[in-house]
Amino acid sequence: MPGGEAPAGPGRTRMGLMDTAFVHEGAGFEQLCSGLRRDGGHWALALDGLLMRSRFQPIYSLVHGRAVGHEALLRAEDARSELALKPPLALRGDGSFADLLRRDRAARLIHAMNFAEMAPPAHWLFFNMQPQVFVAAARLEHDRFQGALLARSGLKGYQLVLEVLED
Numbered sequence: 341m342p343g344g345e346a347p348a349g350p351g352r353t354r355m356g357l358m359d360t361a362f363v364h365e366g367a368g369f370e371q372l373c374s375g376l377r378r379d380g381g382h383w384a385l386a387l388d389g390l391l392m393r394s395r396f397q398p399i400y401s402l403v404h405g406r407a408v409g410h411e412a413l414l415r416a417e418d419a420r421s422e423l424a425l426k427p428p429l430a431l432r433g434d435g436s437f438a439d440l441l442r443r444d445r446a447a448r449l450i451h452a453m454n455f456a457e458m459a460p461p462a463h464w465l466f467f468n469m470q471p472q473v474f475v476a477a478a479r480l481e482h483d484r485f486q487g488a489l490l491a492r493s494g495l496k497g498y499q500l501v502l503e504v505l506e507d
Contacts, residue, residue, distance in 0.1 A: 369492075396413065447468075
């Protein structure tokens with residue numbers, strides 16, 4: 341299309357050249373995967389001087405009388421000092437949307453990789469998403485991050501449940 345724009349249509353947004361500036365190369369799936377490593381039998385992810393890990397809290401259904409899934413909880417620490425950082429601080433980064441997107445995706449990647457190894461196939465993974473990333477999700481479809489995440493982890497789309505955090 342002239343001007344580098346994609347046509348708008350059902351489920352699609354117009355993406356001009358200026359609109360794509362918020363997605364920088366560091367938010368790409370393969371670049372984030374390069375930070376994955378095994379840590380004590382689980383996956384961890386090194387990113388910008390942080391070490392990100394997952395912890396999981398079971399979600400019980402009273403109707404089913406059993407756990408139906410797990411909520412993913414981010415644990416991050418400064419890789420040099422080993423000081424723990426609260427998730428909002430770890431996700432904030434430099435304050436730009438591009439950095440927030442990259443860190444939000446890194447958290448989802450580490451959670452999906454760990455959950456895939458521990459959970460029964462019928463269980464759901466509940467994870468948090470930053471509201472700015474959720475709102476931009478329609479504009480981010482073109483980079484296929486979610487599809488790559490599912491393919492790498494082996495999870496199915498129906499197993500993912502998003503909790504959009506308060507802004």
